[in-house]
Amino acid sequence: MQWLPVSKARIADSVGRLVEIRGWVRTRRDSKGGFSFLEINDGSCLGNLQVIVPSSLPNYNSDVLKLNVGASVTVRGELKASPGKGQATELAAADLVVLGLADPGGYPLQKKGASLEFLRSIAHLRPRTNTFGAVSRVRNQVCSSIHSFFQERGFLYVNTPIITASDCEGAGQMFRVTTLDAQNPPRNPDGSVDHDKDFFGKPTHLTVSGQLEGEALACALGRIYTFGPTFRAENSNTTRHLSEFWMVEPEVAFFQLEDNMDLAEAFLRRIASDALNHCAEDIQFFAERIDPNIRSTLLSLAEEPFERLSYTEAVARLANSGEVFEHPVKWGMDLQSEHERWITEKLFRRPAIVHDYPREIKAFYMRLSDDGKTVRAMDVLAPRVGEIIGGSQREERLEILESRMRECGLDPDAYSWYLDLRRFGTVPHAGFGLGLERAVQMITGMTNIRDVIPFPRAPRLADF
RNA sequence: UCCCCGAUAGCUCAACGGUAGAGCAGCCGGCUGUUAACCGGCUUGUUGUAGGUUCGAAUCCUACUCGGGGAGCCA
Numbered sequence: 216m217q218w219l220p221v222s223k224a225r226i227a228d229s230v231g232r233l234v235e236i237r238g239w240v241r242t243r244r245d246s247k248g249g250f251s252f253l254e255i256n257d258g259s260c261l262g263n264l265q266v267i268v269p270s271s272l273p274n275y276n277s278d279v280l281k282l283n284v285g286a287s288v289t290v291r292g293e294l295k296a297s298p299g300k301g302q303a304t305e306l307a308a309a310d311l312v313v314l315g316l317a318d319p320g321g322y323p324l325q326k327k328g329a330s331l332e333f334l335r336s337i338a339h340l341r342p343r344t345n346t347f348g349a350v351s352r353v354r355n356q357v358c359s360s361i362h363s364f365f366q367e368r369g370f371l372y373v374n375t376p377i378i379t380a381s382d383c384e385g386a387g388q389m390f391r392v393t394t395l396d397a398q399n400p401p402r403n404p405d406g407s408v409d410h411d412k413d414f415f416g417k418p419t420h421l422t423v424s425g426q427l428e429g430e431a432l433a434c435a436l437g438r439i440y441t442f443g444p445t446f447r448a449e450n451s452n453t454t455r456h457l458s459e460f461w462m463v464e465p466e467v468a469f470f471q472l473e474d475n476m477d478l479a480e481a482f483l484r485r486i487a488s489d490a491l492n493h494c495a496e497d498i499q500f501f502a503e504r505i506d507p508n509i510r511s512t513l514l515s516l517a518e519e520p521f522e523r524l525s526y527t528e529a530v531a532r533l534a535n536s537g538e539v540f541e542h543p544v545k546w547g548m549d550l551q552s553e554h555e556r557w558i559t560e561k562l563f564r565r566p567a568i569v570h571d572y573p574r575e576i577k578a579f580y581m582r583l584s585d586d587g588k589t590v591r592a593m594d595v596l597a598p599r600v601g602e603i604i605g606g607s608q609r610e611e612r613l614e615i616l617e618s619r620m621r622e623c624g625l626d627p628d629a630y631s632w633y634l635d636l637r638r639f640g641t642v643p644h645a646g647f648g649l650g651l652e653r654a655v656q657m658i659t660g661m662t663n664i665r666d667v668i669p670f671p672r673a674p675r676l677a678d679f
Numbered sequence: 680u681c682c683c684c685g686a687u688a689g690c691u692c693a694a695c696g697g698u699a700g701a702g703c704a705g706c707c708g709g710c711u712g713u714u715a716a717c718c719g720g721c722u723u724g725u726u727g728u729a730g731g732u733u734c735g736a737a738u739c740c741u742a743c744u745c746g747g748g749g750a751g752c753c754a
Contacts, residue, residue: 244713252713265714284704301714319705320689326715327690327703332746388752424754449752450680462754541750552750605754650754663747675745 216291220259227303229294236264236306239343240286240317242326243279251279253308255290258342261349261496265297265305266290278313284325285317285343331666338670338679346504349497350667353490354655360489361442361463361651364482370438370465375425377444380417381630388448389420390458421446424648425464426580427633430609433466433644434636440465442651450674454663455601457652459672466646472582472591472608475645476568479595479604480521482649483566487516490658506660512598513658515565522567526550526589529558529569536562549576552601559598566597579623581607582643583615593647600657606647613637 219234238257245251249270254263268279268290282288289312297305319325323337324344334341341347362372378392394414395401401412410418425441432439445462465478490498491513501509524532533544533554538561542551550558550569558567570593574583581590595604610616616637617627627634655667665671670679 242715244711244716246711246713247709248711248713250712252716254714263714267712297712299712299714305712322704323689325690325704328715329690333690335746445754447753451752452680453750453752454748456753460754602754648754653754 221255221257221262221264222260224264224294224306225260225262225302225304227296230296230304232294233292234294234306235289235291236266237289238264238287240282240284240288242284243282245280251275253279253282253288253290255288255306256343256348258348258351260352261345261500262302265299265302266292266308266311267305268308268311272308272311274311274313279311281316282313283317283319283322285322287314287317288312289314331663335665335671342669345500347666347669349494349500350655350659350661351669352497353494353659354651354667356490356494357486357651357654357658358442360486361440361482361649363489364485365438365440365465368438370440370467371432371436373429373432373436373439373441374443375422375428375432375441377422378415378419379422380415380419381427381633388450389423390446390448392419392421423447424462426466426646426648427630429464429466429646430633430644431636433468433646434640434642437469438465438467452674454665455653455656457664457668457671457673458676460664460668461651463649463651464646466644468642468644470608470645471643472570472593472645475606475608475647476523476570476593479593479606479647479649480568483521483595483604483654484517486654487513487658491517501660509658509660512660516657519565521595522563522565524567524569525571526569526573527571529554532562533557547573547575555596555601556598559596564598566595566603569594569596574619577607579619579625580609580616582610583619591645595647597653597657599662600653603653603657604647604649606645608643608645611637611641611643613641 216233216235218237219229221236221238223229224234224236236255238255241254241256241263243251243253251268253266253268255266256263268275272279290306290308291310292306292308294304295307297303324340334344334347342351365372395412401409403409422445424445425443429439429441441464443461444459446459448458449456467474498510498513527546529550530544530546536557538557540553542553544554559565571584571589572592573588574590577590577592581592583590591608593606594602597603610619613634616634620627620630652664652667656664659667661667665673
């Protein structure tokens with residue numbers, strides 16, 4: 216007798232098979248006609264398998280009638296075509312074993328819907344809900360698509376360090392990594408902390424980006440991508456920020472900004488179409504329960520080209536929009552959320568790539584354009600989610616890169632290994648970063664980023 | 680970090696300053712190839728915490744804690 220996942224047991228082709236099902240009870244309905252209905256979910260798909268348990272089973276009264284939401288069971292029997300509506304198949308139970316009961320007095324998940332806020336407080340149990348199951352399966356599909364997309368294009372999956380000593384990448388506050396005694400650290404004669412006594416002999420932090428190391432690898436291997444955890448110690452409390460999140464960072468030698476934009480667009484397109492093709496049942500669930508427009512959003516994402524416009528064009532469109540913005544628009548300022556939303560949600564109603572930003576508001580490593588005013592940066596903006604990808608063509612000219620560092624208040628000597636990439640065999644190259652959780656938000660329609668990662672980390676939030 | 684909103688039964692929510700309620704879950708009974716099953720009955724409370732105003736506070740005021748939304752920072 217074969218152990219079959221619910222996803223397989225639910226398809227009509229499985230009728231007639233003798234199978235074993237292992238999972239958790241979602242609901243029980245008793246019939247005085249001499250049997251009970253159980254619905255079993257095992258996480259393999261959104262739908263449950265209906266099980267018909269006859270009262271003739273020896274443990275019907277002692278076990279089956281005690282089954283509540285959340286109980287774990289194994290059931291054996293024959294899969295039959297279901298005469299009822301809502302499912303193609305059902306399992307005629309010949310044998311049922313209870314692995315663990317779930318006392319309804321203490322088990323917080325019952326048949327009535329619970330709020331997402333409440334589910335956040337029971338992060339260890341919310342994977343058992345329809346919503347979080349669907350999110351988890353879509354998140355898995357997105358991860359799979361990421362690897363497939365790059366592997367098919369000859370990218371090497373590389374791993375960059377989690378612990379980093381480059382502590383001034385300009386990408387936000389960092390978490391310190393240390394083995395020093397916080398109460399009583401070793402000190403220099405002048406009273407400052409003696410970092411030479413620390414584990415690595417210098418201050419170290421959790422990475423905020425693998426980009427700089429990724430550039431080193433791309434400038435040897437050609438096309439690479441990283442996919443790993445990233446840490447930001449910013450005290451930001453929003454529906455689209457996490458302190459610990461997963462980021463994908465491709466980096467490609469000999470790429471210019473236009474190539475980079477093409478790559479980013481094809482990448483997001485692939486993620487959307489894979490979700491539509493491989494997670495249809497879950498997407499349908501999101502359309503019914505989370506965001507009624509999610510399907511058309513994904514179809515448009517998968518099929519229609521993104522809008523592209525320069526920062527200068529964007530500023531002009533905003534200035535002439537007739538819209539009253541809280542932050543007045545003028546060239547040189549960074550685009551605010553309200554501006555990004557207007558561009559993606561009002562002007563185009565789909566993703567847009569804004570490129571060639573003023574040098575003053577972008578990072579030192581972005582390539583300076585001939586106009587001297589802008590750098591070859593790009594942001595992919597998505598409706599509702601905001602900036603989902605940020606990237607640029609990198610500055611490959613040594614002297615200009617050094618002067619840009621000084622301009623940004625950084626000491627070039629601290630980046631000597633990074634500058635070596637320009638000193639020896641420098642090449643044009645470009646790359647970008649995609650926030651995995653924001654991608655999952657875009658695909659699912661989930662509005663709070665804390666609901667698309669199993670155990671979210673945010674300021675004052677490190678439970679479980 | 681700033682602004683706004685909120686906290687009532689296990690969950691989702693109601694209750695004009697005047698005895699704290701409903702649905703779901705649970706328990707008992709009925710009915711039924713059922714589909715968040717259905718029908719009847721029963722049970723469920725330190726109204727987030729601490730103070731204050733008042734004859735009387737879930738309701739008004741203050742502080743705190745926690746949560747949500749928005750802003751900034753960004754992916």
